[in-house]
Amino acid sequence: MSFLLLLLPFLVTPQSNRNVSLGSSLTAAASNAHWVSPSGDFAFGFEQVGNGTHDDGGYLLAVVFDKIPERTVVWSANRNNLAPRGSKVELTTGGRLVLTDPSGRQIWTPDTGERAASHAAMLDTGNFVLAAAANVVSSVWGSFQDPTDTLLPTQALERDTQLIAKYSKSNYSESRFKFIMQDDGNLVMYTTHYPESRADQFAYWVTRNYIRAGYSLALNQSGFLNLLAANGTVLDTVFNGGGSSQDFYHRVTFDYDGVLRYYEHPKSVWPMKWDSLYFEPPDICTAIGGPLGSGACGYNSYCELEDDNRRVCKCPPKYVFQDPSDESRGCVPDFDPEDCRHPQESNNNNDALFVLAAMPKVNWSESNYDSFPSETEEACQQSCLNDCRCALVTYSRETCTMKRSPLSNGRVEDAMSGKSLIKIRRSNSTTSLAPEYFPVPKEEEKNGQTLFVVGLVLSACATFFILFTAATFMLLTRRKMLMKKKKRQNDWLSRNLQHFSHCQLELATGGFTEVLGSGASGTVYRGVLPPDQQLVAVKRLDKAVTEAQDQEFKTEVKVIGGTNHKNLVKLVGFCNQGLHRLLVYEFMRNGSLADLLFGEGHSRPSWYTRAEIASAVARGLFYLHEECSTQIIHCDIKPQNILLDESMTAKISDFGLAKLLKVGQTRTLTGIRGTKGYCAPEWFKNMPVTTKVDVYSFGILLLELVCCRSKLEMEAENEDEVVLADWAYECYQEGQVSRLVESDNDAMANIGKVEKFVKVAIWCIQDDPSLRPGMNKIVRMLEGSVQIPIPPDPASFMSTV
Numbered sequence: 044m045s046f047l048l049l050l051l052p053f054l055v056t057p058q059s060n061r062n063v064s065l066g067s068s069l070t071a072a073a074s075n076a077h078w079v080s081p082s083g084d085f086a087f088g089f090e091q092v093g094n095g096t097h098d099d100g101g102y103l104l105a106v107v108f109d110k111i112p113e114r115t116v117v118w119s120a121n122r123n124n125l126a127p128r129g130s131k132v133e134l135t136t137g138g139r140l141v142l143t144d145p146s147g148r149q150i151w152t153p154d155t156g157e158r159a160a161s162h163a164a165m166l167d168t169g170n171f172v173l174a175a176a177a178n179v180v181s182s183v184w185g186s187f188q189d190p191t192d193t194l195l196p197t198q199a200l201e202r203d204t205q206l207i208a209k210y211s212k213s214n215y216s217e218s219r220f221k222f223i224m225q226d227d228g229n230l231v232m233y234t235t236h237y238p239e240s241r242a243d244q245f246a247y248w249v250t251r252n253y254i255r256a257g258y259s260l261a262l263n264q265s266g267f268l269n270l271l272a273a274n275g276t277v278l279d280t281v282f283n284g285g286g287s288s289q290d291f292y293h294r295v296t297f298d299y300d301g302v303l304r305y306y307e308h309p310k311s312v313w314p315m316k317w318d319s320l321y322f323e324p325p326d327i328c329t330a331i332g333g334p335l336g337s338g339a340c341g342y343n344s345y346c347e348l349e350d351d352n353r354r355v356c357k358c359p360p361k362y363v364f365q366d367p368s369d370e371s372r373g374c375v376p377d378f379d380p381e382d383c384r385h386p387q388e389s390n391n392n393n394d395a396l397f398v399l400a401a402m403p404k405v406n407w408s409e410s411n412y413d414s415f416p417s418e419t420e421e422a423c424q425q426s427c428l429n430d431c432r433c434a435l436v437t438y439s440r441e442t443c444t445m446k447r448s449p450l451s452n453g454r455v456e457d458a459m460s461g462k463s464l465i466k467i468r469r470s471n472s473t474t475s476l477a478p479e480y481f482p483v484p485k486e487e488e489k490n491g492q493t494l495f496v497v498g499l500v501l502s503a504c505a506t507f508f509i510l511f512t513a514a515t516f517m518l519l520t521r522r523k524m525l526m527k528k529k530k531r532q533n534d535w536l537s538r539n540l541q542h543f544s545h546c547q548l549e550l551a552t553g554g555f556t557e558v559l560g561s562g563a564s565g566t567v568y569r570g571v572l573p574p575d576q577q578l579v580a581v582k583r584l585d586k587a588v589t590e591a592q593d594q595e596f597k598t599e600v601k602v603i604g605g606t607n608h609k610n611l612v613k614l615v616g617f618c619n620q621g622l623h624r625l626l627v628y629e630f631m632r633n634g635s636l637a638d639l640l641f642g643e644g645h646s647r648p649s650w651y652t653r654a655e656i657a658s659a660v661a662r663g664l665f666y667l668h669e670e671c672s673t674q675i676i677h678c679d680i681k682p683q684n685i686l687l688d689e690s691m692t693a694k695i696s697d698f699g700l701a702k703l704l705k706v707g708q709t710r711t712l713t714g715i716r717g718t719k720g721y722c723a724p725e726w727f728k729n730m731p732v733t734t735k736v737d738v739y740s741f742g743i744l745l746l747e748l749v750c751c752r753s754k755l756e757m758e759a760e761n762e763d764e765v766v767l768a769d770w771a772y773e774c775y776q777e778g779q780v781s782r783l784v785e786s787d788n789d790a791m792a793n794i795g796k797v798e799k800f801v802k803v804a805i806w807c808i809q810d811d812p813s814l815r816p817g818m819n820k821i822v823r824m825l826e827g828s829v830q831i832p833i834p835p836d837p838a839s840f841m842s843t844v
Contacts, residue, residue, distance in 0.1 A: 062174075063163035068133035071102040071126055077109070080165045084110055084292070085117075087171045089132075092116075092125070092215055101125025103215055104132055104142050104151065106171055106186055108292060111308060112315055117169055117193040117294060118186045120151045122215045134163050138183075140173055158183045169195040194268070194295040196288060199261040200224045206297040211369065220301035224260050230270065230281075232324070234301060234331060247301070247331045248324045248813075250279070266293045268305065278832050280820075282321040300354040301339070302327050319351065324813070327354050328454040329731060332408065338452035341365070341373020345405050345453030359435075360400040361467040373449070378468040380448070383431040399424050399436070399464035406463060407435065407453040410446035417443035424464060435465045540604055541616030545623040552581050560635065560683070570627070572615075578630035579615055583623075600626065606671060610663030612686055612696040631694065633687035636744075640682055640751055650789040652691060653748045654796065658825050659693035660685055664741060665818035667695075668734040676732065680740035681721045682747060721754070724810050735812035738821070742807025746771050749790070749800050750783050768808055772837060775801050800825070805834035 061081045069076055069088050077088030086109035089102045104120040120142060129145035138159025142151040153173070160173035160183045172185040187198045192206050200206065201224060208220040221233045232248040250270065258273040266284030269277045285291060285307040292308040305321040324330040328346035331339040339346040340356035344364075347355050358364060358374035366372045381397065412432065417423040423443035427436035434448035439461025549555065551570040559567045565584040572579055600617055618625040633639070636656065639648055648656075660680075667675040677684075677698065684697040723739035725732055743754050746767050754767045764770045774782045780798045784790035790797050803824045809815050814835075816824070823829040 061164050063134055065134055065136050065138065065162065068131050071130045072128045078165045079109060080167045082167045084108065084167055085165055085169045087165045090114065090116060092213065101127055102130060106169060113317065115317070116215065117195060118191050119215060122191060122209065123217055124150055126150055134160065153184045153189065155183045168197050170198070192297045194262045196262050196264045196266065196293055199259040201259050202226050208297045208301060209299050211299050218299055220297065222297045222303060230260060232301065262293070262295055264288055268295055277830060285320050300327055301331065322352060325733065326731060332452050336451065337373060338454065340453060341371055342449035342451055343374040345407070345455065347455040359402060359465045381431045396468060397428060397466050398469055399427065400467050401462055401464055403462040404455055404457055404459050405453065406437065406456050406459055407446055407450040409452040410450045411444055412447045413445040415443055416441055427464070427466060433466060435463055437461055437463045540614060543616050543618045543627060545618055545620045548581055548618055548625050548627070555583065580628045580630050582626040582628065608663060608666045609692065610659045610666070610694050612694045628696070631686035632689045633691060635683050636685035636687065636693065637682035639687065640747060641753055647751050647787065650793050656693040657745055657748050657800065658822070660695065660741065660744065661818060661822045661825055663695040664737055665822050668737070668818050676734050677737050680737050680744060682744060723812065725812055733812060735815045738807050738815040738818065742804045743768060745800060745804040745807065749797060751787065768837065771801055772805055775805060799831060802831045802834055805837060808837045810838045
């Protein structure tokens with residue numbers, strides 16, 4: 044108990060009576076600094092804070108969590124105007140709540156119109172209210188009606204209201220980031236073109252538009268953040284709930300970096316800290332961009348996400364923050380920059396004064412002023428050094444791109460193919476020119492030349508001997524390292540898997556004669572393994588193993604070898620011998636889903652079978668996305684990669700194009716993968732990809748399962764039916780889903796479930812990845828355990844503007 048008291052900035056005297064009577068008051072820095080809720084969970088009163096450059100800070104009139112060591116502020120009255128020591132808040136005898144400074148000057152009072160309060164109360168919900176009568180439900184005003192940056196359970200963000208993020212971690216004043224529940228029913232995140240204090244602003248994240256249906260955003264007591272219609276119907280769940288409200292505190296806060304986060308804090312179990320469970324947008328560094336403004340960080344700085352997905356702004360080499368107490372204001376050179384008004388300094392002695400410092404994986408995307416082909420990086424660098432306007436240059440794929448100051452929209456890009464080189468002044472240079480060369484007298488010059496020649500010969504001999512010895516040593520060392528590395532790789536690959544020789548698999552497949560199927564990453568053959576005659580499928584990559592194919596092989600072994608789920612094809616073993624790369628899978632007796640749906644000689648599978656296959660694929664993807672120790676994006680979900688065993692259980696196969704995500708990573712940049720028609724739009728927009736690319740592919744596959752037809756049928760009788768996704772949405776919008784299955788009696792008998800599956804598919808194929816649900820929610824939608832909201836036109840809405 045004494046330890047907790049030490050953590051409090053000042054003494055707190057709880058008041059057991061929930062009602063605050065007229066004439067009551069609190070004084071900043073006094074012993075009666077708070078009014079506490081009956082449970083003691085929340086307190087209303089003064090909190091001492093420091094806003095950035097303030098030496099002694101000031102006092103917030105705030106509502107805080109009162110039982111935990113970190114007294115987290117969830118609402119404040121005077122965030123832009125801190126109250127000095129000795130300020131007072133009083134519930135006057137006239138029924139008004141007034142905050143005044145020591146001289147009696149009014150700092151703040153809530154807008155209650157002409158209504159007067161009979162008393163005030165700090166409720167156990169975290170809502171501080173001015174009540175009109177004994178029943179606090181009839182309130183004159185409440186802090187829930189006037190939020191700052193946080194929502195608490197039972198609190199709603201009504202239309203035309205907003206959350207405004209605080210300026211920094213310790214500065215509670217308003218920042219440039221706003222989260223608004225618009226009058227049109229959209230939830231939108233805005234920022235201004237910082238650091239200029241202009242009135243215009245632009246959106247960088249927005250939810251789906253329900254055509255004026257969205258009425259409020261509410262955090263319920265179970266911890267679910269829902270978008271509600273006017274009648275209270277849940278239109279969408281932005282964040283799922285966390286732990287039980289009996290065991291955890293919950294809050295949703297629009298943080299100082301412009302990210303909306305869902306937090307929970309245990310009430311009695313260690314660790315006693317706030318844990319972020321969900322957040323939007325996933326990558327603030329890429330969400331904010333465009334030709335105007337500085338980006339997520341200030342000019343000449345760059346944005347990087349830390350392990351907890353929080354933004355950190357950094358300066359390039361030889362640059363410093365313009366304001367050390369406010370990193371968001373950007374960076375300035377810690378040297379005298381080049382001056383185009385003095386061409387002698389800028390050009391003639393450029394190499395002596397300035398150099399280029401490499402910054403791999405860092406890019407400033409909106410500062411270009413020239414771009415041209417360049418065969419070598421050295422030529423590109425020299426072009427920048429010779430141009431006094433050039434502050435930074437990037438070299439990628441034989442293209443040289445020059446950028447001028449101030450640099451804007453800087454961020455770390457892991458998939459950047461080239462690198463940036465920023466121009467800085469040499470550390471031993473000053474604003475003056477380098478010392479001039481003074482010639483040596485002729486006699487001294489002659490003697491010096493003789494000594495120079497002798498020294499040069501001796502140096503050359505010594506250098507040759509040293510280089511020869513070093514090269515021999517490095518060659519032997521490298522050979523040993525490669526042998527050890529190869530052994531480690533093979534040891535790792537062999538873990539829990541059978542290692543076959545090429546000869547063994549050649550015998551097992553009868554010389555690779557019976558082809559089961561083929562694809563971009565190899566051909567699959569039927570095989571039989573002795574001694575128990577186990578049937579297997581052997582996948583062989585082409586003999587001319589390229590670096591890319593070798594990577595596909597290693598990826599597939601790494602992915603499947605570390606998974607264990609009934610809806611994933613089991614990997615039995617592999618061959619990694621010389622140029623031979625083969626994978627051995629369990630044999631799937633009923634072939635692929637493509638054969639079942641589109642193959643000749645196959646009758647249409649029953650609706651029950653199709654529904655079971657859809658649910659099985661969804662569960663397999665949910666496992667890959669959320670239950671694996673390493674999150675996996677499959678990248679090539681299609682009927683050909685869904686295999687069926689003897690009991691018609693569907694299993695996902697062919698992980699050759701899969702992408703692994705590191706712990707905590709939610710998106711990645713990579714080259715286009717997958718199969719045309721099943722690829723999500725972000726593959727073609729140079730956007731970071733997430734697990735939502737698999738969701739899109741699953742949506743197309745789900746429509747094919749429902750309709751028992753391919754995604755594209757050029758020979759369709761009606762032009763509207765050529766593209767399945769377009770036709771499906773048209774039928775749904777017109778209330779004629781039955782047209783999709785009108786010749787299928789089994790499906791017509793289950794038309795309600797057919798419509799449900801079509802709605803799920805339309806959500807999956809939304810153009811904007813943030814609108815697509817996660818596989819966890821899709822599984823529950825297919826099972827009927829959650830309500831499926833009305834889907835919008837897949838190509839009509841954007842979440843990143």
